[in-house]
Amino acid sequence: MPIIKPISDLSNYKELLRDLAEDEPVFLTKDGHGRYVLLDIKEYEKLKASLQLMTELAEGERSGKTDGWMSLQDVEREFGL
Template sequence: MPNIKPISDLRNYNEVLRSIEEGSPVFLTKNGRGRYVVMDMREYEKMQAKLKLLTELAKGEKAGQENGWLTIDELEASLEVTDG
């Protein structure tokens, strides 16, 4: 279940910080609407790494669609990979 708190709870920010765990961010609301997210730093870094990976994969897919795909033999030849 999401951990949702009004932003006014930040007056006692230690309590808000205690409720943050990896995989369980705290969502802060302002005027009844979602406004901010407070999360564990490791979780944030993982999320950023995933976003970067997905961005690079999307670039690769776009390049493949625009320029054509390489066969495994062509890839190995371009990387000068040899068996054995």
């Protein structure tokens, strides 16, 4: 279940940090609307790595569609398998 708190709760940051220990993001609102997200650094790094992987996979798919796909034999030859 998401943890949602008003940004004014930053004045009591120890409580926010305790909530982060649950490996759940804390969503901060300003004037009743979502504004910021606090994440554990490990979760942030995982999200960043996932985004990078998805970006590279999309680039590979786009390249395959525009430049053509390599055969299994070509891949094996390219990597010396």
